[in-house]
Amino acid sequence: AQSVTQLDSQVPVFEEAPVELRCNYSSSVSVYLFWYVQYPNQGLQLLLKYLSGSTLVESINGFEAEFNKSQTSFHLRKPSVHISDTAEYFCAVRPTGGGNKLTFGTGTQLKVEL
Amino acid sequence: DTGVSQDPRHKITKRGQNVTFRCDPISEHNRLYWYRQTLGQGPEFLTYFQNEAQLEKSRLLSDRFSAERPKGSFSTLEIQRTEQGDSAMYLCASSLGGETYNEQFFGPGTRLTVL
Numbered sequence: 001a002q003s004v005t006q007l008d009s010q011v012p013v014f015e016e017a018p019v020e021l022r023c024n025y026s027s028s029v030s031v032y033l034f035w036y037v038q039y040p041n042q043g044l045q046l047l048l049k050y051l052s053g054s055t056l057v058e059s060i061n062g063f064e065a066e067f068n069k070s071q072t073s074f075h076l077r078k079p080s081v082h083i084s085d086t087a088e089y090f091c092a093v094r095p096t097g098g099g100n101k102l103t104f105g106t107g108t109q110l111k112v113e114l
Numbered sequence: 115d116t117g118v119s120q121d122p123r124h125k126i127t128k129r130g131q132n133v134t135f136r137c138d139p140i141s142e143h144n145r146l147y148w149y150r151q152t153l154g155q156g157p158e159f160l161t162y163f164q165n166e167a168q169l170e171k172s173r174l175l176s177d178r179f180s181a182e183r184p185k186g187s188f189s190t191l192e193i194q195r196t197e198q199g200d201s202a203m204y205l206c207a208s209s210l211g212g213e214t215y216n217e218q219f220f221g222p223g224t225r226l227t228v229l
Contacts, residue, residue, distance in 0.1 A: 044220040090156050104156030
């Protein structure tokens with residue numbers, strides 16, 4: 001079984017400041033890792049994913065996440081946030097060896113203020 | 115719009131009533147998933163279909179819940195004798211099949227409120 005921990009339920013930050021949203025996971029098997037974003041009144045959208053290869057992955061809108069196997073973490077970072085980044089962010093995992101269900105964390109509400 | 119669609123978007127019902135939700139996946143996707151998201155929690159897996167076959171069910175899916183995908187296209191999720199604890203957002207997702215990773219695309223969800 002897998003579990004995902006997002007310790008920060010809310011992260012307030014001023015516009016243009018850097019931000020880090022933390023994600024730790026537990027799994028007895030190897031996993032793929034994901035960050036999903038949910039904007040107000042919209043469905044979940046895949047932000048970025050780690051499947052294999054380089055442990056640093058990037059999204060098209062400036063977010064990046066680094067897979068750290070020894071610390072079982074997949075923290076999400078952005079060097080300079082924008083008001084439009086205000087949303088809820090979910091970290092998720094899925095076993096690499098089959099199975100299709102995603103296991104999500106409880107989410108982190110990112111609120112960007114002027 | 116060729117994304118995943120769900121109907122209705124909102125449903126308010128009284129305890130004890132039955133409700134049914136519909137999900138229309140992206141047309142070429144043969145895998146379809148149902149998740150439930152309660153307030154303050156992340157989505158939790160309920161069940162998954164490959165074409166019309168229901169291949170996995172979570173223990174969260176009690177006997178009052180039933181899901182179908184009769185022709186391998188749209189799916190329905192029925193909750194019988196609703197309880198207040200069933201109040202949640204019900205999410206549907208779809209993906210291509212196969213052994214390699216395929217992204218799950220999510221619909222906007224159906225928000226259920228049981229009074």
